[in-house]
C-alpha cells in the first residue's frame with residue numbers, strides 16, 4: 001500500500017498545522033500526564049462526546065484511548081480535507097460539474113470469456129548458450145531463460161532446483177518468503193518439461209519459475225495476507241492472475257512476503273530486507289516479490305499496488321517494475337484494499353521481461369468488474385524516435401540523455417493541476433474502501449493485534465468518521481484532478497521520481513502506468529573500514545498516460561539496451577571484509 005513516514009511536505013501543510021496547533025497546544029500545556037494514565041477532563045469530555053456520536057453510526061465498540069485518537073485524527077486530517085474538497089467540487093448545487101469517477105455499469109455481459117489479444121512479438125536470442133555457473137543462470141532474464149528452455153539447454157525442473165535452492169539459502173537473510181510451494185512447483189515443472197518433450201511450447205513463460213505476493217490466493221496453500229490475524233488462512237480460491245500464469249506454463253515456487261494487510265514491509269514473521277543493503281528493509285508492501293527478484297531468487301514475481309507498493313520496493317531493491325494502467329490485470333482472488341486503486345504488476349530484471357509478463361496476465365477477468373481488455377501496441381515494435389518525452393525537475397538525467405541520443409525528442413515538463421488535496425483524496429479513498437473490506441476485523445477488535453498499530457488500525461479508525469457524502473466529494477475532486485492531468489499531459493511520456501509521494505498518489509488516482517527503472521548506485525553512508533559492497537540504488541520512473549503502457553515499456557527497453565544498471569547483482573550477505581551485519585536467526 002504505502003509508507004506514510006515517507007510523506008513529505010504536502011500542499012495542505014498550512015491547514016494541517018493550524019488545525020494541529022489549535023487542538024493540541026492547550027492540552028499539552030495544561031498538565032504533564034501520560035496519555036495512558038491520567039486523563040484531563042477536557043480529554044474525557046472529548047471521549048464521551050464522540051462516544052455518544054458513534055452510537056448513531058452503529059460504531060460504539062471503541063475503547064477510550066481509541067476514541068480519543070479518533071477525535072484527534074478527525075480534527076487533524078478528516079475535517080480539513082472535507083473542507084478543501086467541498087470548496088473544489090461542492091460549492092455549486094445540481095451535480096452538473098465534476099461527476100464522481102466511481103461509475104456504475106449495469107451490463108450483465110461481464111461474464112463473457114476474455115477474448116485473446118494478439119501477443120507481443122518479443123525478440124529471439126539465437127546464439128544464447130547456457131552459462132556454466134548457477135549464479136549466472138539465476139540472474140538471467142525471463143527471455144534468456146525461455147530461450148534456454150525452448151532450445152532444451154535446460155529443463156524447467158533444473159530451473160526449479162536452482163531457484164528453490166537460492167530461495168532457501170537466502171531467505172534467513174531477506175525474510176522474503178512466507179510459504180514455499182515446492183510440491184506444486186515440481187509438478188508444474190514436470191508438466192512443462194513433458195509438454196516440451198511432446199513438442200508443445202506455450203510461450204516465453206513456459207517452465208519459468210516465479211513467486212506471488214501472498215495476498216494472491218492459490219488453492220492448497222495458505223494465503224496469509226502477511227498478517228497475524230490471517231496467518232493460518234486457507235482460501236479455496238484460485239486467483240485469476242495465478243490461473244493466467246499457470247496456463248502460460250509458469251512454475252510457482254513460493255508465496256512471497258506481503259507486508260501485513262499490504263502495508264509496508266512488516267509481516268507476522270519478520271521484516272523483509274533490501275538485498276542491496278541488508279541493513280535496510282525493502283519497504284512495501286510488495287516486499288517479498290521485490291527483494292526476491294532483486295536477489296536472483298526468482299526470475300520474476302507478481303506484486304500489487306494501491307499507492308506505492310510496487311514502486312517503493314522496486315526503487316529500494318533496484319529492480320525494474322511495471323505498475324500497469326488500472327484495470328489491466330484482473331484481481332479476483334486477491335485481497336482487496338480499494339477496488340478503484342488496487343492493481344497487480346510484475347517485478348523483473350528488465351523492461352523486456354515486464355512486457356513479456358504483462359502480456360501473459362493482462363485482459364478481462366469476468367469476476368473483476370474494473371478489469372478491461374486494453375489494447376496495447378506491441379512495445380517491441382514501437383519506433384521511439386517520433387516520441388516526445390518530458391522530464392520533471394527530479395528526473396535522472398542519464399536516462400533523458402540516453403533517450404535523446406536515440407532520437408527521442410526530450411523537453412522539460414511539469415504537470416499542471418490545481419487540485420491541492422491529491423494526497424488526502426488518496427487517503428480517503430483507500431482508507432474508507434479498506435475499512436469496508438475489514439469492517440468485521442475492526443468491529444471484533446482483531447485489529448488490536450496488528451503488527452504496527454500506527455498504520456492500518458489508526459487510519460481505519462479515523463476512516464470510521466468519514467461521512468459518505470465527503471467520500472463522494474473526494475471522488476468528484478478526483479474526477480477534476482483526472483481531467484486536469486489529462487489536459488496537462490501534452491507529451492507521450494514523462495520521466496520523474498518514481499517514489500515522490502505526491503506523484504505516487506496522483507498516478508494511482510489517475511490510474512496511469514509507470515515503469516520503474518534502475519539508473520545507478522550511490523555509496524552508503526559511513527561504510528565500515530575496508531569498504532562494503534552494500535549500495536544505495538538509484539531509480540527513476542517513466543510515466544505514460546493510461547492505456548499507453550507500451551510507450552513507457554518501449555522507452556525503458558531502449559534505455560536498458562545500452563546501459564547495464566539493471567544487470568548488477570546485489571551483495572546480499574557477501575558484504576565486505578569487516579562488514580558483518582547481524583542476521584536474524586528466528587524466521588518462520
Ligand SMILES: *[C@@H]1O[C@H](CO)[C@@H](O)[C@H](O)[C@H]1NC(C)=O
Pocket residue numbers: 032033037038
Ligand atoms: C492523576 O489525577 C489525579 C486527580 O486529578 C491526581 O491526584 C494525580 O496526582 C494524577 N496522577 C498523575 C500521575 O499525574
Ligand SMILES: *[C@@H]1O[C@H](CO)[C@@H](O)[C@H](O)[C@H]1NC(C)=O
Pocket residue numbers: 027028030031033034035038039040043068069072
Ligand atoms: C489528551 O490526549 C492527548 C492525545 O491522546 C494526549 O496527547 C494528551 O497528553 C492528553 N492530555 C491530557 C491532559 O491528558
Ligand SMILES: *[C@@H]1O[C@H](CO)[C@@H](O)[C@H](O)[C@H]1NC(C)=O
Pocket residue numbers: 383386387388492
Ligand atoms: C510515430 O510513428 C508511427 C508510424 O511510424 C505512427 O503510427 C505514430 O502515430 C507516430 N507517433 C507519434 C507520437 O507521432
Ligand SMILES: *[C@@H]1O[C@H](CO)[C@@H](O)[C@H](O)[C@H]1NC(C)=O
Pocket residue numbers: 004005007010012077423424427459
Ligand atoms: C495520509 O495518511 C497518512 C497515514 O496516516 C498520514 O501520515 C498523512 O499525513 C495523510 N495525508 C494527508 C494529506 O492527509
Ligand SMILES: *[C@@H]1O[C@H](CO)[C@@H](O)[C@H](O)[C@H]1NC(C)=O
Pocket residue numbers: 063064065066448
Ligand atoms: C484500547 O485499545 C488499544 C489498542 O487499540 C490498547 O492498546 C489499549 O490498551 C486499550 N485500552 C483499554 C483501556 O483497554
Ligand SMILES: *[C@@H]1O[C@H](CO)[C@@H](O)[C@H](O)[C@H]1NC(C)=O
Pocket residue numbers: 413414415416488490
Ligand atoms: C503549466 O502552467 C504554466 C503556467 O500557467 C504554463 O506556463 C505552462 O506552459 C504549463 N505547462 C503545461 C505542460 O501545460
Ligand SMILES: *[C@@H]1O[C@H](CO)[C@@H](O)[C@H](O)[C@H]1NC(C)=O
Pocket residue numbers: 006008394395497498499500501
Ligand atoms: C525522490 O523522492 C523520494 C521520496 O520523496 C526522495 O527521497 C528522493 O530524494 C527523490 N529523488 C530525487 C532525485 O529527487
